[in-house]
Structure formats: C-alpha cells, structure tokens
Amino acid sequence: MDFKEIKKLVKLLKEEDLAVLSISDDDTHIHIEQKGSAVSAESLQQGDAVSPAVQNAVSSGLVEITAGQIGTFYNQKDENSEETFVSVGDKIEKGDQIGFIEAMKVFNDVKSDVAGVVEEITVANGDAVEFGGVLIRVRPEEA
Known part of the structure; x- marks a missing residue:
C-alpha cells in the first residue's frame, strides 16, 4: 500500500x-x-456495543487520556528523580504534560486535552503501553 x-x-x-x-x-x-x-452517553443509550470500561468512564463523567502510540510510559520527570508530572488529585489544564512515551529511543510528550482533576493513573512509571490504552482518568472541571 x-x-x-x-x-x-x-x-x-x-x-x-x-x-x-x-x-x-x-x-x-x-x-x-x-x-x-469519544463515546457519548447518547450512543450508550442507543445500545452501541462498547466495553464495560468505556461505559464506566462515560457514566462516571471521567475523561480518559490515552496513549497515542505504543512504547514505554514515564510519569517521572527525570530518571533519578521521584518528581512526577502528575499525581492523583492534581489539577491540570488543557495542554499540560502528564508524562511521555518512549519508543525506539524517541521521547514523545503526552499532554492533556482536558482541564480538570486527575482521578486515576492507570499505568505505573516504566510500564509498556499500547496505542489507545488508558493512561489517566480526569474529572473535567465544570464549565
């Protein structure tokens, strides 16, 4: 092709x-x-086939930030540091870096596409991630 x-x-x-x-x-x-x-609550009511994890996230009002590629996810800012980009409970803004994914010695920033509070970090520092895999869940701030 x-x-x-x-x-x-x-x-x-x-x-x-x-x-x-x-x-x-x-x-x-x-x-x-x-x-x-994204999957909307309306599509869930219409009976579209979606995974239980997606149904949970939509019904709970959380937004999932996913991996844009396969590789290794890092939440720590430096290799020898305990300082992380985000932690559960942190308030983040749209565009804030939440970590990076390393693939073939290339480091790609992962940025938030939503403002809100980090409710869950689903992968540990140094974990392998798949394309589309959930990295963190954010409760969006009220408009």
Whole structure:
C-alpha cells in the first residue's frame, strides 16, 4: 500500500465521520483512529456495543487520556528523580504534560486535552503501553 492510498483512507475516515478504520490485505494492516473520538452517553443509550470500561468512564463523567502510540510510559520527570508530572488529585489544564512515551529511543510528550482533576493513573512509571490504552482518568472541571 503506497502513501497515496493511505491518504485516500484518511480522507475516507474524515468524510464518512468514522471513529476507526481498519483495513488488511496480504501483507499490510492499516489501523486509523480519529483523535478525540469519544463515546457519548447518547450512543450508550442507543445500545452501541462498547466495553464495560468505556461505559464506566462515560457514566462516571471521567475523561480518559490515552496513549497515542505504543512504547514505554514515564510519569517521572527525570530518571533519578521521584518528581512526577502528575499525581492523583492534581489539577491540570488543557495542554499540560502528564508524562511521555518512549519508543525506539524517541521521547514523545503526552499532554492533556482536558482541564480538570486527575482521578486515576492507570499505568505505573516504566510500564509498556499500547496505542489507545488508558493512561489517566480526569474529572473535567465544570464549565
């Protein structure tokens, strides 16, 4: 599959307003997800199939910040330090760094896309994470 074909798939994802597009052929697997795609309480009432964890998060009002790639998640600011980016109970703003993911010696910042209070950190410093895996849960601040 070449770059032009992948661009067409991304365009299709956006035009059809799909949350996820996954296509495989003999030797290639393409999985594309729209950033910020979320399950709403309305879709749960309509009976859409979602995991119990997603149902819990939506019904409890928490927002999940997920891994944008596979790698190793780090919440500590420095290797030899106990200082963390965030802890349970911390108030964070949209754009605040909550940690970083290391993959192949490249370090990618993980930033919050919501302002609120950290309710749960689901992975420990140095844990392996999968794309889309929940890193932290945040109770959004009231508007």
